[in-house]
Amino acid sequence: MMRKYLSFFIKCFVFIFIVALFSGCLKDTATHTFTYSWYEPLYKTKAEVIADIKSNPSQQIEHPGKIFINGKYIYLNETGKGIHIIDNSLPSSPKNIAFISIAGNVDMAIKGNTLYADLYNDLVTLDITNPMQVATTKIIKNAFPDNLYASYAVDSNKIIYDWKRHDTIVLSDDNLPQQSWPGGVYYNGNASMQNSNSNSGQKGVAGSMARFALVNNYLYTVGYTSLNVFDISTLQQPDFDNKVNIGSWNIETIFPFKNKLFIGSQNGMYIFNISKPDQPEAEGQFGHLRSCDPVIAEDSFAYVTLRSGTACQGFSNELDILQLTNISNPSLVKSYNLTNPHGLSKDGNLLFICDGADGLKVYNTSDVNKLDLIMHFTGAETYDVIANNKIALVVAKDGLYQYDYANASDIHLLSKINITE
C-alpha cells in the first residue's frame, strides 16, 4: 500500500516537473495589427501657386464642395484644389470646360464678372469676364487666418497644393488595445458643414453650404469665430474693412437675407443686422445641441438643418423651422426628423433638402406645421443644392445632378455629370 502511494507521489512530482518545464510557454500575447490612412502634403512655392491661378483645361470632378451659379456657368469647388467651370447653357447637357487651380480653396462668391475665392489664408479676386481666360486682379494676404489644416500651418513661401494618400498597415505586440492615432491623420477643425445662399439683387447664386455672402457693395465671410467684412465697391479691388467677433465658435455658414446675415454654427444660429453694412451687429440667436447646421431664411421663417456625423458630433438629424417675427429671439415652430441633412434651398413653396445618403427630398412648405414631402430621389449621397430658375442643381458624392422642377408634380432629372474618385 505504502509503495503504491509513493509511486503516485513520484509520478505527481514528475508531472509537476514537466509542467514547470512548460512554464516557459505560459505567455499571454495580444498581437495587434492596425491599418490606417494618412495624407502627405505636396508643396509648391507660393509663386508657382499664384502663377497657376488661371483657366486650365478641365479636370475630373473628385471632391466637390461649394457651388455657385453665375449666368450660364456653374462654378463648382474642387475641395482644396480649385474651381471647375461648367457651361450650363443646356442644363440637359452641361459641359465641364475649365478648371481654375487655387490651392486650399474651399469657398467662393461671385458678383458680376468678379470671383472671390480663398487661397488658404488669402483672398483671391479673379476677373471671370471670359471664363476661359480667368485673370487674378488682387490678392489680400492673411484675410482668413483661421484657414489652417490641423497640424499644418500654411507657410508663407510654400503652399500645399495637393495631398497624397497613404494606406498603412502596422504590426505591433501591444498587450492592451489602444485608441491613439498615428501622426499624419488629419482632422479639419474648421468642420465640414458650410452653407450660404444668394442675396437678392445679385447675379450669382450660392449653394447653402457657403461661408461667403455678397450683399450690395460688401463681401461677408465667416471664419472659425469671426465675421469679416470686405468692401467691394470696386469689384476687382476689394479691401478688408472690418472683423466682428460672432461670440461663438465652429462657425460654418452664412446666409444673407435683406439686411440680415444668418450665421450657422455648431452651437446655434446667429442673426446679425447689417443696416450699417461695414458694422454688423448681433441681433438674435437660436441655440441648439451641438450639430452642423446650414441655414436659409425668408421673411417669416428660417430653415435650419441639424446633422450629426464625423465632424459635427451631436446626435440631431432634423429640420428646424424657426419663426422670425421677433428677430432678436427666434422661436421654434416645428422640427422634422431627417436622416443626415446637409445643404438646403428654397424656391417659392418648394424646399429642397440634401439628406445625405437618403438622397434629395422636396417638400411643399405651404403649411410649415405640416410639411408635405412631394418628392424623394434616392440613390445619391447628396451634399448641397441650389434651386434657381426652376432648375435644382444638386451636388452629390457621385455626380452633379440637375432636376427640372418647373412642374412641382413632375420634378425630374435633367442631367448628371459623373464624379470620379
Place this chain on the structure above:
Amino acid sequence: MNIKKIILLLFISLTVCNVALAQRKVEFSSAFKAGLLNGEADKAGAELQVVSGVVYKTWFAGIGAGIDYYSGFKSIPFFIEVKKDLQQKKNTPFLSVDFGYNWPLINKDYKLNQGLKYKFQGALYYELSAGYKFVLSKSLSIALSAGYSYKNFKEKDTAYYGIGPLDQPLPPRVDLYNYKFRRISIKVAFWF
C-alpha cells in the same frame, strides 16, 4: 477551427457514443470541475466546467462547456474531452485532452465610443492535463489534475473618426487584436 467543424466533431462523438451504448458496454458519466488558471496575468483566473459523456473501459469521451475568466476576459469554451485512465483500478492516474472553441464573452461597453465598432470572434481552445482520480463511493469520485490550457480569441475595432485634409472621410482605422492566453490549469473535478 470554425463552428461547422466543431459541430461535425460533436456529431461524430455522439454517434460513436450511441454505437457504444447500443452495444451496452458503456455507461454515462458526468463531471463538474472547478479550477485555477495561472499565467502571465497579474491575478490568477478561474474556470468552471461541466462535462458529460460515456465511459468505455478506461476511456471517457464526452462534450463539455464552461466559463473561463482570465486576465479580465470572460469566455465560454465548448469542447470535446477525451480521458484515459492509466490503470484499470478504482483509484488511478489519468491523462486528459480538451479540444474545442473559445467563445468570448466580453463586456463590450468597456471602450464604447461614438464612431467605433468592434467585433469579437472566438477561436481555438485546448487543454492537456494529467491527474489522479480517487473513488469516494460507488457513484462519486474526485479527481485532481494539472495541465496546460490555451485559449484564443480575436477582436476587430473599426473607428470612423478620420477626416482627410479635403474634408473627405478617411477609410476607417481598423485594429485587429489576436489574444492568446497560455496558462497552467489546476482543477478539482467531481465525477458521478
